[in-house]
Amino acid sequence: MGEKRVLIVYYSRSGNTKKIASELAKKLSGDLEELIENKNRNGVVGYIKSGLDAVKKVNTKINSSKFDAKEYDIVIIATPIWAGTMASAVRTYISENKEKFSKVTFLCTHGGGGGEKAFNEMRELSKAYPVAICDISNSEIKKGSWIEKIDKLVNEIDK
């Protein structure tokens, strides 16, 4: 990594996106911002609530940021796919911080699909065109092949 300052912002309900965001932060020597909501999303009820919030494009309250996105050359925004779109906390973060972004990169984890639609929405919401995108399925996480995808992403960002 050159002199670029990288911020990785992520939300993770069950740990997949967290694992990938953390690895990216290591590889890019970036700062890691976890989005935390004051909302219980555990269990089946939490799953259903989350799906509904995503469909309704609800903005949830998130913790205040540790890092200022304005100070970074690239902000990587990582989200799980919920009902074919971004998780609610990520929607809130983009809405509240989009004026601060210079370059963005989008990453998602999903059970099988939905990345393309989510990326389109993230682009519209942030008013920013990503320099790179990366989607990782749960089976790629299981098999371990997500590492290669992350390495490719790191190369793209490093250009």
Ligand SMILES: Cc1cc2nc3c(=O)[nH]c(=O)nc-3n(C[C@H](O)[C@H](O)[C@H](O)COP(=O)(O)O)c2cc1C
């Ligand atoms: C409420 C909810 C809705 C989901 N909807 C989708 C979906 O539409 N498409 C998909 O491929 N995966 C879907 N998933 C699976 C997650 O995107 C996937 O397991 C992801 O890796 C979870 O990330 P996390 O562990 O960081 O929370 C959904 C998961 C939840 C909790």
